[in-house]
Amino acid sequence: MSAAVTSAEARAARQDREWKREEAAIARKYMGRVPWEMVAWGLGNFVLWLSLWPLTLSGVLPLWAGFVLSTLSITLCYLPSHEAQHSIIATEGSKLRWLNELVGHVSTIPLLLPYRIAWITHKQHHAHANDPELDPDHGNKGDTWWQAAWNGIQTRQFGAGHGYRNALGRSDDPNLAKAYREAAALSLSYYLVLTTLAWSGHAIEAALIWWLPRHIAMTYIQIFLSWAPHHPMEETGRYRDTRAWRSPVGTILSLGMEYHIVHHLFPRIPLFQTGPAYHEMRHMLDERGCPNDRPD
Amino acid sequence: MRFVRSTPMRTAAGPVLFGVAFLAPLVAQSLEAASLSAPFGLAPIHFGLATGIGLGIVAARRGRWL
Numbered sequence: 001m002s003a004a005v006t007s008a009e010a011r012a013a014r015q016d017r018e019w020k021r022e023e024a025a026i027a028r029k030y031m032g033r034v035p036w037e038m039v040a041w042g043l044g045n046f047v048l049w050l051s052l053w054p055l056t057l058s059g060v061l062p063l064w065a066g067f068v069l070s071t072l073s074i075t076l077c078y079l080p081s082h083e084a085q086h087s088i089i090a091t092e093g094s095k096l097r098w099l100n101e102l103v104g105h106v107s108t109i110p111l112l113l114p115y116r117i118a119w120i121t122h123k124q125h126h127a128h129a130n131d132p133e134l135d136p137d138h139g140n141k142g143d144t145w146w147q148a149a150w151n152g153i154q155t156r157q158f159g160a161g162h163g164y165r166n167a168l169g170r171s172d173d174p175n176l177a178k179a180y181r182e183a184a185a186l187s188l189s190y191y192l193v194l195t196t197l198a199w200s201g202h203a204i205e206a207a208l209i210w211w212l213p214r215h216i217a218m219t220y221i222q223i224f225l226s227w228a229p230h231h232p233m234e235e236t237g238r239y240r241d242t243r244a245w246r247s248p249v250g251t252i253l254s255l256g257m258e259y260h261i262v263h264h265l266f267p268r269i270p271l272f273q274t275g276p277a278y279h280e281m282r283h284m285l286d287e288r289g290c291p292n293d294r295p296d
Numbered sequence: 297m298r299f300v301r302s303t304p305m306r307t308a309a310g311p312v313l314f315g316v317a318f319l320a321p322l323v324a325q326s327l328e329a330a331s332l333s334a335p336f337g338l339a340p341i342h343f344g345l346a347t348g349i350g351l352g353i354v355a356a357r358r359g360r361w362l
Contacts, residue, residue, distance in 0.1 A: 158310055159359025195317040203322040204329060211318070 019284045026280045027266035030273035034090065035083060037272065039099060042080025042107035049073040049110045052209055057202060067208040074110045074217035078225070079255060079271060081108040085119040086267045111221075112214060114186050116179035117168070124167045126267060129241035130233045134170075136163035140226040141233040148231075152222035153215075221255075229260030235291070238265065243291035244278060251275070261290060308356045315352025320344035 049070060056066035083089055084104030090096035104115040121136045128134035139155035139162055142148030155162040168176065190210075197206035227233075229242050242264040247254035259274035262281070269277055278285075286292060324344035327334055334343035355361045 153362055154360065157360030157362065158355075191314070191317065198318050198321040198325075201321075201325065203318065203325045206318070207322055 019288065023265065023281050023284060026277055027262075027269055030269045030277045031266070033270070034096060035088060035270040035272065038080045038083045038270065039089060039103055041076070042084075042103040045073055045076050045080070046106050046109065049077070056205055056209060063205060063208055066205075067213065070110075070209045071213040071216050074213045075220050075255075077107050077109075077111050077217075078113070078221050081105075081113070081115060081118060082122070083270060084115070085122050088268055088270050109186065110210065110214065111217060112186060112190050114179060114183040116175050117164070117183050120171050120173045120176060120179055121164050121167045123173075124171070126264065128236070129264065130230055130236045134167075136167035137222075137226040137230070138233065139163050140222045142227060143232075145223050145227065148227035149219050149223055152219055152226070156215075156218065224255045224257050225260075228254065229257045239285070239288045239290050243293060244282070244285070245293040246295060258294070261285065261292075311355035311361070312349060312352035315348030315350070315355075316345065319348035319351060323347045 052061065052066045052070050052073070055061035056063055061069075081104050084100045084107075087100060089100040089103055090098075091100075101115075104119070108115060108118060125135055125137050130138065132138050139160075140148050140152045142151050154160060155164075168179075173179070194206050194211060197203065224247075228245065228247070231243065231245075235241060242261040244261045245258055247258050251258055256271050256274065259278040262269060262274040262278045263271075266277070282292075320341065321344060324334075324340035327340045327343065334340050336343075338346070351361075
């Protein structure tokens, strides 16, 4: 009996190694190129958002249109920075590293999410996904998307002991002090801009171009990037903490997160390649029993 | 999302400051844009300040806006 168990365990371990090799070989095919589309997306989207200010303040663009475009723009601003956080645009020491850092820093300014803070906390999300104590995104857990949205809003309240603050408190990242300084500067700039605009007669524009769109975007991002791919957030472990899923609103509206499982397995694969990589490695993921709600 | 280390005093002052700095003019300008007059014969900005400070105090006591 004992010999049979040992033999079965050995077979399983051998199979696991073979699958890991095959998964890595597939992943390598999709890594390494510069995702120029994300560079254009990150920088272009930031310029678009900036241009909404003069266009709406001068009356060229109706405020309602500015509100819609700003909400869309801020919702889209996180993903290019996410690629930069994982050094997908350019690795450390490479010639285009400056571009990676530029996209990382600039693209999430409208979201008021400092790049270094995002990276320090995101690393902890990857290391501890779904851990109630250690995953900074665990506050987005909910049985339904609207519960997740409400829980996400609660984690952003100023008095909440939310996961990001706890994650930063635990971090020994050498860039932590710099990250705090940048966060303070960004936060201060945001409130100065809002205050200046508000007291110079443009409070409604400030509310509809930045304040409200940012809150809507943050909730949308929390639902599709944190809650949906990790729902029900019960299991931990490399092949258990993230799922493949079929979004009722489609791949684009769910920000490409249907294949987030591939991102957690191989974080250096660019967003646009996670779908093809998923379809190539799906048979192994299914054999492993990875969470999968996709019919295809 | 707030990332700056908070002290209890800063946490309490933040919402009230936000109420004065942003919500007050927002309320006042929203009233004017909707051609509504402030209650009790108040000027829109005075009503905005009362609302902003009031909401800020409530938020500071609760630890959250919503």
